[in-house]
Amino acid sequence: MMFIFVAAGLLVGSFLNVVLTRLETEESFVSGRSRCDSCRETIRWYDNIPVLSHIVLRGKCRYCGVAISRRHLIMELSTAAMFALAGAVFPAASTLSTALGLIFVLGMIGVLAVVFVHDLMHMEIPVSVLVFGIVWTVVSLFLIWISASPAEPFFSSRLWEGIIGGAIAFLLFYSLVFFSDETWMGMGDAWLALILGLALGWKLLLPALTLAFGSGAVVGIVLIVLGRKGLQSRIPFGPFLAGSVIVMLIFGTIIGNAFGYFLI
Numbered sequence: 001m002m003f004i005f006v007a008a009g010l011l012v013g014s015f016l017n018v019v020l021t022r023l024e025t026e027e028s029f030v031s032g033r034s035r036c037d038s039c040r041e042t043i044r045w046y047d048n049i050p051v052l053s054h055i056v057l058r059g060k061c062r063y064c065g066v067a068i069s070r071r072h073l074i075m076e077l078s079t080a081a082m083f084a085l086a087g088a089v090f091p092a093a094s095t096l097s098t099a100l101g102l103i104f105v106l107g108m109i110g111v112l113a114v115v116f117v118h119d120l121m122h123m124e125i126p127v128s129v130l131v132f133g134i135v136w137t138v139v140s141l142f143l144i145w146i147s148a149s150p151a152e153p154f155f156s157s158r159l160w161e162g163i164i165g166g167a168i169a170f171l172l173f174y175s176l177v178f179f180s181d182e183t184w185m186g187m188g189d190a191w192l193a194l195i196l197g198l199a200l201g202w203k204l205l206l207p208a209l210t211l212a213f214g215s216g217a218v219v220g221i222v223l224i225v226l227g228r229k230g231l232q233s234r235i236p237f238g239p240f241l242a243g244s245v246i247v248m249l250i251f252g253t254i255i256g257n258a259f260g261y262f263l264i
């Protein structure tokens, strides 16, 4: 069973690399095969096998020999690790709504991994990814709610808790953006906070934001102490929000126990 999660994670991670590259080059998602970033040669399927091709080609393009960004390998391996963790932590998908819950979490891991890397590298969160994340969360929670048996009243559903959580988180971050004139946070962070609240529900809002701000502060201080960043330099906050949601989604069932609350 674990093998399936690892294999799915490698494939999804490989797909996320394609998404990240196309977001950077603003190529269309529907047309065209993967190409070498350097020589533009089409990459054949046998050179596009997650991890394995990287080892066989020793991290270089078959045609021009230019090194392939290590980000590709890191993305594949970390997605596989996160999928394996989610598979290990979640109860066996025995009912339709728990199966939908697991699919929801795996999809969110993919969305947030793209946000994490893109914001880290470019200090920007792509609007298309944010829109996809919002739609994915709302549709998933709606399907989980209508497939629950015995049926759940709407006002005690995860969807409703998500709407409340999303509204609170968005308003909080929107005011941070508004009052700081976009110097502390950007609008991308506010939309990401909406996804955070939607996905986790208001009951996990406090631990999730504590984790995001706490880890952001620790990393910020470490970077300043190491002399990598000055007091005035900007550190993107999206990776901390995205990372916090991933941790909460995977370990929320365990963390939730402390709050008397189960994610799914």
Ligand SMILES: [Zn+2]
Pocket: 036, 037, 038, 039, 040, 041, 061, 062, 063, 064, 065, 066
């Ligand atoms: Zn090449």
